Amino acid sequence: MRVGIAITMLMLVGYIMYDLGFLSPDTELKHEKIAVRFMDFANVTGKEKLADMASHWISNRLEEIPESQVVKYSDANTDPNIQIATAGSNQRRKFAQQTGAANLLEGQIFRESDSLVFDAKIIDLADGSIRQKFGPIKCAIVNPMAGINEITGEIRGWWASRDLKFISVPKYEAYKSYLAARDVWLDDMDLAEQHLRKAIASDPTFIDPYFLLLGHLQNEDRYAERDALLIEIAINFKDMNARQINLLEVASADVAGDLRRTYKKFLNELDIAPEDLFINTEAMVMATYFVNDPLKAIDYFQLIPVDSLNLDNCGYCTTRLRTAVFAYLELDSVGRASExxxxIDEDEYLNIYRKIQVYTASGDTTALRKLIEKALVNEINRSASLWTVVAWQYILSGNDEGLEMALEMAQSERINHSTYTKAEVSYLLGGYSGIEHTIDEWLRDFPTNRYILSYGARVTAQIGNEDKIAHIMYLLDTADEEDVYDYGYYTYYKGVIEAIQGNDVKALDWLELAYSRGHQFSHLYYHNDIDLMPLFDNPRFQKLIHPMSQ
Structure with missing residues (x-):
């Protein structure tokens, strides 16, 4: 059942986050409190107050570290003749209670001929274990501050970076394969996957190819493989740095269908490398399709000049341009979208679709006709189907004249019509009863087909037969239960049915649930869905389509 599997998936994500020591989204890291004590037993150095100077100087330098918590110098140096680190658990506990410290930096100074020697260690006051040793540092006895300053640098550097995990250098072959995968990304995904798997095999400790492969499996809808890889990362990489942890949180949120959190966590990655083509483009895509924020998508797009892109050999660059065009159209910046x-070439359906959107928005019917004629000649897509795309766009914009032209072209006798295209044209013409029998046959023969279910939901709702509506709702429920990774798809169409029936509250209930389960924005859904147009001015709907304003 869908509910049981959903709980299992959430438990999986919870396990990963718990096992890696994740904090809740609202928790901030608080550095553990530290006390500093240096000793110069019996003044063997002959330098008065030298230990006090070292304790004071080091305490002050540690306090300069952001969010660092340091015990007041005078409070840490009570009982100066007791060496806390070796005085036993009771003494450590007493010192911890007095100072509130979890850690103690205890150092000593002694003399070797005409030199001074400094060494120190940080201990965990709870169990007495040594966290880090420093020194020995030697300096001339005539210049003790040189020694204090040198050991301070070691201590300060370690304390400031103790929560950081430093990335080890990957093996040469692994890194070469990883870069090769990036070079062919989106141009040859089979080859890219081969390179990534070779990188992982060459160096299983190199985490970058794992994350890139994770994204590829997600894009390919290979969810079971994605989930297995996510678990593998969690198990094999226990000592990740903050950036790697954040990327795993991004992936975990994505698995859970939490679009807002996925986007918000990914912004941490964008902050680190805003002009990295991969990262920047991914942020554009998320801003547009995860949270419907085209303005942010354009902000990211403008960080990398268009003339710097290698459009001939960069599939990712084409995705970037398509996303930017869509974002500009969403902002009604038709001129910039036209530029x-x-x-963008006309060599694939998604590119043609985006051009159709631009030409319908600009009213360039001549360019539309040429574009669709060329697509028909090149057999990229059925010409009639492309004209139904045009019609959909004209319905959204309220262009009745353009709609009439598009539907006339879609019905042209010279076009080879499939049954699907005829049904689409009939629907856009409002001829629902004329395709009712066809829909009934499709639903009987292919009750789990996504396209038929979604299209059947629209037609059945328009006809209004209560028994058939109940049946299509049942089919959507069944598909939802059987498809572990539907991410709100079937829930969305329950909302469409209710919207067509005029049940606004129920429609919005379903649509909000669909988004919470991971159903993304696009050129066909939510505010771009012709059957949801009666909801467009509803405050709840506006709140739904602007998730980042919540």
């Missing part, structure tokens, strides 16, 4: 569309 960018010139960079």
């Amino acid at each position: 960018l569309i010139q960079y």
